Amino acid sequence: MKKYVQEATDINVWTSLKEDTFDRGKDIREFIEGLELIEGNAFISLDAKWGDGKTFFVRQIEETLKYFRAKQMETEEKLLKDLESYEYLKESVAVKETTVEHIYLPVYYNAWMYDDHNDPLMSLLLVMTKQCGGAYNTKINTKSLGERLLAVASSLPISIKKINPATIIKDLQEGKMDILSAVKTEEDIKECVRDVFNDIIVEEAEKLVVFIDELDRCKPSFAIEMLERIKHYFDDERIIFVVSLNKEQLIHTISNYYGSEFDATRYLNRFFDVSINLPEISWxxxxxxxxxxxxxxxxxxxxxxxxxxxxxxxxxxxxxxxxxxxxxxxxxxxxxxxxxxxxxxxxxxxxxxxxxxxxxxxxxxxxxxxxxxxxxxxxxxxxxxxxxxxxxxxxxxxxxxxxxxxxxxxxxxxxxxxxxxxxxxxxxxxxxxxxxxxxxxxxxxx
Structure with a gap:
């Protein structure tokens, strides 16, 4: 069977940007122009039905922001050598029609891949540090992250000094340990998260844009806890969250979780500063x-x-x-x-x-x-x-x-x-x- 439905891999996303598949160049430009107007922290919902291309769209924005960030920081020769997507994106409609003044550090998080993790906050932090450490030459590394997280885990019933930070990171990634749950106070957790951001967001980056995808496909408990965690702990003015979802489906999930009498629509809306509907693809x-x-x-x-x-x-x-x-x-x-x-x-x-x-x-x-x-x-x-x-x-x-x-x-x-x-x-x-x-x-x- 010939496969027409393509996964949103890097190469497929780059190709879709180069060929302006389904005329998304204009939509990408308008979305990034909206990001440029945001001052401080923001939580944005991107609503569309399942199968209408949400994942491809947010990945296209992610790759476009990566391109502009690299171009703002590097010479053309170095771009050609180091940025694998350069030849795909340099002539794309999204790049040609978009002007970006701020420097954004985008992170893509597929919530559905991690909904068996004990703590949504912990899994998100690990994905953020892994992506930024791999895609960018930032100051983040597993040793420093492990030491920073361990520094606030004073109530763990083990001797912290004898633990190898690399082992802690491995256990965290495999879902075997949740250090944040052992932190004594809410303020300690916020301080820990803030310190991690300080390591992720380097001097050249002004904003961290986190795309949370597939949240409506997660277990109800995970989806709800994810929203509550990011709203509570990620109030840093340097961070913009973009949550792509099928709002109708997520409201249904929340209603089932809390009961039919619960006002799921109002509950969900309180998490977002801005709600956007993904433009429909033309006939x-x-x-x-x-x-x-x-x-x-x-x-x-x-x-x-x-x-x-x-x-x-x-x-x-x-x-x-x-x-x-x-x-x-x-x-x-x-x-x-x-x-x-x-x-x-x-x-x-x-x-x-x-x-x-x-x-x-x-x-x-x-x-x-x-x-x-x-x-x-x-x-x-x-x-x-x-x-x-x-x-x-x-x-x-x-x-x-x-x-x-x-x-x-x-x-x-x-x-x-x-x-x-x-x-x-x-x-x-x-x-x-x-x-x-x-x-x-x-x-x-x-």
Whole structure:
């Protein structure tokens, strides 16, 4: 199966910036211009539905800020040598159209990867120090960090002087120890966090921008504690937090955690100074990922219109596209009418696999009415039925269309729900059409 949905790896993010995938250059520019206006500490929520490209967007901003920071601090020759993303970003729309005066130190934190950690604050600090220590020539190192954290852990029931800081860091990273939980007072924790920031934010950096991603996918306890921790302990004026989330989903999570009577919306809103909705990708850009394939014209046209009808996100469109294009192009020794019905049945099975597992089960058992419900509503079905049955569009064809819709439903019920081997006389189809269809949807040739 051809993979259209790409992970937000460095190389994929750089390529998307270079090629201005889905016209995000303008959105990136406007977001960074907003950062430039912020004075002091800020907490920003970036809201979008799952699959609408939040991760790629925040990673694009992260890489753009890295580029500008490096350019502000280094010569062009050194950039070319040391900045791996230089050749990708130097001509990108996001870079060409954006002016950055402040120096930002961006950090990306995927909360979902760490939601089994005992303490969200500790895992975030470790990710921050690791990323900054690896990507930038900062003063941070595991030895100094270990010593700084140990300095406030006076209540641990062990002899601190005998502990190797490198061992402490290893235990912290593996979730075996949480030093902050042993600190005596809230002020000690704040002081510890502040000292870590002093090590991370070097003289050349004015602001630390922390992108917290995938928070809405975390366990409720972790997501809630993460928000409370960063709001309480990260009030340093040098830090801006950008939390990308599906606000509706996170509100649902909080409601389930605290109870239906709890005002989850107001609770969530109090964490953020600014709430931003990720701009939707234009209809024109979404068409670039439609399924249409000249070799399988009708099946891909049907799939395209169904993905629009169901309001698929960009990610879902890409997944659907790859699944449809992986369907075998041949149907063995099937008759011509077999192929016509397969074009209808296969697309629906792949669709239901993504949107409704219960309805898919019913469809495979011949108990679904989805076809007879959908066909009159989807314009491409009308064109396909007219073309397949040779109905002249110049005639009054509505009655004939209704008749053929019913025939398709009857064929479906015969193919998927029959309990008899009696041949279906009204349509010239194979007796094993169901097996052919299921094999195709499983990626197998008949």
């Amino acid at each position: 024109y850009q979404k068409q670039k990922v439609q399924c249409t394939n000249s070799e399988r014209f009708w099946i891909t046209l049907i799939a395209d219109e169904l993905s629009d009808y169901y309001g698929f996100s960009l990610r879902d469109k890409l997944i659907y596209k790859s699944s449809i294009e992986s369907l075998p192009r041949d149907v063995g020794d099937a008759f011509s009418q077999d192929k016509m019905y397969l074009n209808i049945f296969e697309v629906i099975i792949v669709l239901l696999d993504m949107v409704d597992a219960k309805e898919k089960k019913a469809f495979l058992e011949g108990k679904s009415n989805i076809l007879i419900d959908l066909m009159p509503r989807i314009e491409i079905y009308k064109k396909y039925i007219l073309r397949s049955f040779g109905i002249d569009i110049r005639d009054d064809c509505e009655e004939k269309l209704t008749e053929k819709y019913k025939l398709v439903q009857e064929v479906y019920e015969y193919v998927f729900g029959r309990d008899t081997e009696e041949y279906f006389k009204e349509a010239d189809i194979s007796r094993n059409l169901k097996e052919i269809c299921i094999k195709a949807c499983n990626g197998l040739k008949s």
